[in-house]
Amino acid sequence: MSLNIDHVSVIYPAADGRPPVAALSEIDLTIAEGEFVVALGASGCGKSTLLNLIAGFLSPTTGSLTLEGRAVSGPGADRAVVFQKHALLPWLNVLDNVAFGLMLQGVGKEARTRTANDYIGLLGLDGFQNSPVYKLSGGMQQRVGIARALTCDPKVLLMDEPLGALDALTREKAQELILKIWGETGKSVFFITHSVEEALFMGTKLIVMSPRPGRITHRFDLPFSRQFQSGTPARKVKASPEFIALRETVLNIIFADEEALE
Amino acid sequence: MTLSPPPKAPAKAAANGAGIRARLSRARATKPGEIYGVPGQGNTFWLSVASVLVMLFVWWLVTALGLVKPLFVPSPQSVLAKFVQIWNQGFTNTPFLEHVSISTFRVFSAFILACLIGLPLGLAMGMSPVMRGIFDPPIEFYRPIPPLAYLPLMIIWFGIDETSKVLLIFLSMFAPIVLGARSGVKSAAIEQIHAAYSFGATRWQVMRHVILPSAMPEILTAMRVGIGFGWTTLVAAEMVAATKGLGYMVLSASQFLQTSVVIMGIFVIAIIAFAFDLLMRFLERRLVPWKGRM
Ligand SMILES: Nc1ncnc2c1ncn2[C@@H]1O[C@H](COP(=O)(O)OP(=O)(O)OP(=O)(O)O)[C@@H](O)[C@H]1O
Ligand SMILES: [Mg+2]
Secondary structure: OOOOEEEEEEEEOOOOOOOOEEEEEEEHHHHHOEEEEEEEOOOOOHHHHHHHHHHOOOOOOEEEEEEOOOOOOOOOOOEEOOOOOOOOOOOOEEHHHHHHHHHHHHOOHHHHHHHHHHHHHOOOOOOOOOOEHHHHOOHHHHHHHHHHHHHOOOOOOEEEOOOOOOOOHHHHHHHHHHHHHHHHHHOEEEEOOOOHHHHHHHEEEEEEEOOOOOEEEEEEEOOHHHHHHHOOHHHHHHHHHHHHHHHHHHHHHHHHHHHHOO | OOOOOOOOOOOOHHHHOOOOOHHHHHHOOOOOOOOOOOOOOOOHHHHHHHHHHHHHHHHHHHHHHHOOOOOOOOOHHHHHHHHHHHHHOEEEOEEHHHHHHHHHHHHHHHHHHHHHHHHHHHHHHHHHHHHHHHHHHHHHHOOOEEEEEHHHHHHHHOOOOHHHHHHHHHHHHHHHHHHHHHHHHHHHOHHHHHHHHOOOOOOOHHHHHHHHHHHHHHHHHHHHHHHHHHHHHEEEEEEEOOOOOHHHHHHHHHOOOHHHHHHHHHHHHHHHHHHHHHHHHHHHHOOOOOOOOO
């Protein structure tokens, strides 16, 4: 499986007297099978727009998107999305939220409960199966959202700042968990974050984006998540000289961008 | 750039810490288990009981002191006595409970009809621009007209039997129910809808599993509002050639200046409507405990 984005531009049409917004311009990106692509960039540079494009919620103004050679024409079960917030269904309990995708796909109750329970356990939510989701903490809700996307067993996992709401400790644990699952399942991932450290640690490929018009300005291949997977502890990976050097490089790019905006 | 020092609070307010103004401008501290700043939270039950008792007392006092003639405001005792009398002997040769049941039947059959037609129509109008385009003008046109204004038309078109009565009540609750269901469609967050599609949902599944459940709170509110309109229209509906019903009872009693029957009838209507409202609130707590929480 591979996803190809070829010369894609997105222009939001003018509305309410505002001029049209060139949200993305001339994006070229390939997400190969098993690749973990992280997008980083100032607010408003078009990261969510790019994710919505891949998910099929938006069509490109020009250019083309193909998944395994076929044009992407709408959302589908092969690309599951984890949102930053507001996406759980409060009338369902944790178990039914996690099993929601399987239910939509017509999987029988017993089978989907079993699968859902596996992922609930994997994300450390055991014992909360019957809790209403609106009574969970923000971090737990986020984990329900991740579990829900994973149970669908999508080929591509699209995550829009999935860990933004978590405290530092939970966040690091969640990062490791996502990497573990990614390693075991070999899924392709597109992951948006605002944290440079998170981006460097998790991705195999990093794209740095700039606003007005939204475009990819830098690309890096990253070795760190592979290092973590082959047994190096996360803290050690993040403390290595290469990691720190690259972190400074990327931070400089982003600060330069933000200053150019002001 | 240099920072100017922050403006100082007036020394006096700082000195006596909890000044009246400071206290009024802040939300009240919470009791354990409450969340700070939630608008209007707190239990009102006993205050409401007290409010009712005070009103009853004032009513009794005004009549007991003879401040108004019984023709205008009969005493609580005489209204109660009238109630007992009508309960035992009926009103205009019809047992009391039959008046109650015929009115309840009229309101509820209209209510069920309004829900059966109004809820699907409202949902369809929320989902489809075609439906909205077609049905928006007629509904918005008739909605602000008071039922009394089109009552004569109902009579000319549908005669003076049950049909026109039920139809009049139906029309009074139809518009609010349609509009509630229609705006309920907008309750689902776009993220919830997108998530469902990204798990492979069909349009129909999104409607059934995301849009409909998230519209439930607004639908229940619309039903509550709707049945309220129904009870207010009951008396108007029973102005026409009715020989039974609570509205009829009130109207014909007023013609004979039996003020105590009028007041009693009003109380009975209010109590039935209130009991139903309590039932709806109970249902709301059971069906949508998540309302406003995510
Ligand atoms: N529906 C829309 N209509 C018009 N303009 C939009 C719409 N959605 C986004 N935009 C504009 O497109 C640009 C990119 O938005 P996008 O949401 O993709 O940014 P982002 O990189 O995800 O930002 P953030 O990091 O703050 O989430 C912004 O300038 C935004 O104002
Ligand atoms: Mg965004």
